[in-house]
Amino acid sequence: MRRRLVISYLLLMVLVLIALETPLAATLASRETERVRADRLADATRFASLADAALRGGSPSPIRSELDSYDELYGIGAAVVDRDRRTVVASASWRPAHGTRVALDVALSGQQASGPESVLPWVGGPIVVAVPINDGGEVLGAVVITTPVDRVRETVTTWWLLLALAGLLAVLACVSTAFALAGWVLRPVTDLDAVTHEIAEGDRSARVQHRQGPPELRRLAASFNHMANAVSDVMDRQRAFVAHASHQLRNPLTALRLRVEELGPSLGDPQGQAEHRLALEETDRLALVLDGLLTLARAERTENLRLTVDAAAVAASRVAAWEPLARRRSVTLRLDTDGAPAFVRTVPTAVDQALDALIDNAVKFSGAGGEVTVEVRGDGDGTTLQVRDTGPGMTARQLDQATERFWRAPEAQNIDGAGLGLAIVAVLVDASAGRLSMRPNLPRGLVAALWFPASLPAPTDDRGRRRPVSSVWR
Numbered sequence: 001m002r003r004r005l006v007i008s009y010l011l012l013m014v015l016v017l018i019a020l021e022t023p024l025a026a027t028l029a030s031r032e033t034e035r036v037r038a039d040r041l042a043d044a045t046r047f048a049s050l051a052d053a054a055l056r057g058g059s060p061s062p063i064r065s066e067l068d069s070y071d072e073l074y075g076i077g078a079a080v081v082d083r084d085r086r087t088v089v090a091s092a093s094w095r096p097a098h099g100t101r102v103a104l105d106v107a108l109s110g111q112q113a114s115g116p117e118s119v120l121p122w123v124g125g126p127i128v129v130a131v132p133i134n135d136g137g138e139v140l141g142a143v144v145i146t147t148p149v150d151r152v153r154e155t156v157t158t159w160w161l162l163l164a165l166a167g168l169l170a171v172l173a174c175v176s177t178a179f180a181l182a183g184w185v186l187r188p189v190t191d192l193d194a195v196t197h198e199i200a201e202g203d204r205s206a207r208v209q210h211r212q213g214p215p216e217l218r219r220l221a222a223s224f225n226h227m228a229n230a231v232s233d234v235m236d237r238q239r240a241f242v243a244h245a246s247h248q249l250r251n252p253l254t255a256l257r258l259r260v261e262e263l264g265p266s267l268g269d270p271q272g273q274a275e276h277r278l279a280l281e282e283t284d285r286l287a288l289v290l291d292g293l294l295t296l297a298r299a300e301r302t303e304n305l306r307l308t309v310d311a312a313a314v315a316a317s318r319v320a321a322w323e324p325l326a327r328r329r330s331v332t333l334r335l336d337t338d339g340a341p342a343f344v345r346t347v348p349t350a351v352d353q354a355l356d357a358l359i360d361n362a363v364k365f366s367g368a369g370g371e372v373t374v375e376v377r378g379d380g381d382g383t384t385l386q387v388r389d390t391g392p393g394m395t396a397r398q399l400d401q402a403t404e405r406f407w408r409a410p411e412a413q414n415i416d417g418a419g420l421g422l423a424i425v426a427v428l429v430d431a432s433a434g435r436l437s438m439r440p441n442l443p444r445g446l447v448a449a450l451w452f453p454a455s456l457p458a459p460t461d462d463r464g465r466r467r468p469v470s471s472v473w474r
Contacts, residue, residue: 005186009178010171017167028159030118036127036152037114040145043070044078044112044131047143051080051089051133055140060089067091075148080133082141083108097146103130107142110134119152121160127152188213188221195224201433204232257283306432308455311342311351311383312376318355319374322363330368333359337376342383345455346432351385354428354436357421358387358448365391366445382434382453390445399438425450 047066054060060080067078068091077094081087085104099115106113107130114129127147133140191208198206207228210221260279267273319335326333344351355374362372366389375386394402403426429436434452441447 005182006175006178009182010175013171013174013178017170021163021167025160025163026118028163029120029156032152032155032159033117033119033127036119036147037129040076040127040129040147041112041114041131044129044143044145047078047080047145048131048133051143052135052140054080054088055082055133056135064089067094076145078143078145080141080143083139088141094144094146097126097128099125099128100130100144100146103128104142104144106130107132107144108139110139119149119156121153121157123149123153125149184212185214185217188217192221192224195228199228204228204235254287257287306345307348309344309346309351311344311385311452312337312340314351315355315374315376315385318352318359322356322359326363326372329363330370331363331366332371333363333374334372335374335376340378342376342378343455344383344432344434344452346434346452347428350428350432350434351450351452354425354450355385355387357425358450361421362387362389362391362446362448365389367391378454379451382451385450385452387448388441388445390441393440393444393446394438402438403436 047063047070050066051063054063063080067080067089071077071091071093075093077091079087079090079094081104085108103113103115110132112129112131114127116123116125116127119127126149129145129147131143133142188208188210191212195206195208207225208221210218210225212218213221257280260276260283264273264276267276315337316335319333323333359372359374363370366372370390371388372390373386373388375384375388377384377386403422426436429450429452432452434450437449437451439447439449
């Protein structure tokens with residue numbers, strides 16, 4: 001934007017300079033040419049007063065002497081012609097030039113002639129001046145002077161070069177001023193753009209400096225900061241409400257479950273015992289929902305904190321932790337990695353919780369005899385963790401809705417879960433500047449892929465042993 005603004009200023013400046021300097025350059029050329037023409041007309045008029053005797057049959061010596069002296073002193077050729085255009089007297093360097101015939105026609109008609117009107121740097125012809133020789137109103141002949149234009153052209157060229165230099169200096173001054181002015185005008189816009197990207201990436205504390213630039217942009221920056229504060233406050237209140245509500249509901253829910261459990265021994269009717277069991281299952285499901293909401297609220301508050309984590313080590317620990325449950329459900333759970341550390345930069349517990357949610361879903365939906373594979377691979381400037389299962393998978397429409405809160409597939413309504421697992425994964429991955437993608441697994445099943453940006457390897461001590469990866473990155 002700054003470049004376009006400077007170019008617009010520069011274009012306007014160039015147009016103004018052209019509009020001002022073009023007439024000035026033409027005026028300077030015309031004025032210099034007019035000065036030389038006036039001098040030559042005065043000289044020709046003086047020669048015409050001396051040439052009267054030579055044209056009447058007298059001796060041409062006086063006028064010849066004047067013309068030779070003039071030619072020798074100034075290097076300008078002159079001649080005296082009669083009314084029949086015959087040369088009566090001429091200096092040594094006089095030669096007819098372009099425009100001489102026209103000038104003689106005008107002079108023999110009784111008028112003074114001179115040309116051209118202006119000498120320009122690319123004009124090579126001489127300045128021709130012709131003055132009639134009169135005797136009592138009768139035209140006897142004319143005096144013609146041809147002046148080389150080298151000096152006039154040099155003078156005009158010098159003036160034009162000075163004008164061009166002045167214009168160039170003005171353009172340079174305009175460019176420097178335009179850059180400063182554009183920077184002053186656009187600095188709040190640049191800051192606003194940068195802060196907008198920072199807020200979009202999760203840094204809700206970023207704000208715009210509202211004391212720079214024009215007053216209108218200062219008000220815009222102040223309004224943006226006010227809006228950002230309001231949005232941040234609303235988000236904090238919303239997350240705090242979810243966290244507090246989830247936490248506060250745990251106590252009455254626990255008390256309710258205990259009371260429901262105490263009712264069990266007093267129920268002798270088989271149907272009542274079945275209803276009692278369903279009531280306990282519903283309280284467990286409600287507790288699971290509250291835990292998910294609390295986890296989601298905590299995950300959304302940790303967007304600015306970054307930890308260096310060995311994703312390969314975390315994946316190995318999570319596979320080992322879920323192995324007993326997978327074995328009880330007759331599901332084969334294995335880890336596929338090259339054994340090398342894979343350091344990534346994430347928010348706290350992002351890799352742990354994300355893998356827990358994905359492995360839990362994979363084991364839950366694969367069913368007896370299913371297979372779940374956790375892969376860890378380096379991927380350019382990051383690391384990809386994939387959880388592959390052989391369950392029923394999801395359709396393309398279901399994949400688009402899978403990360404919505406409390407969403408569950410129609411065929412999974414009777415399976416344990418709160419519909420918050422993938423939503424929590426999406427929040428943690430987004431806060432870590434990572435990516436979550438899901439696609440069908442061939443021939444059946446689902447592939448959930450996590451990508452996290454790479455981080456520096458963990459530091460080592462003096463003996464080369466790796467130190468704990470507990471440093472915080474921002």
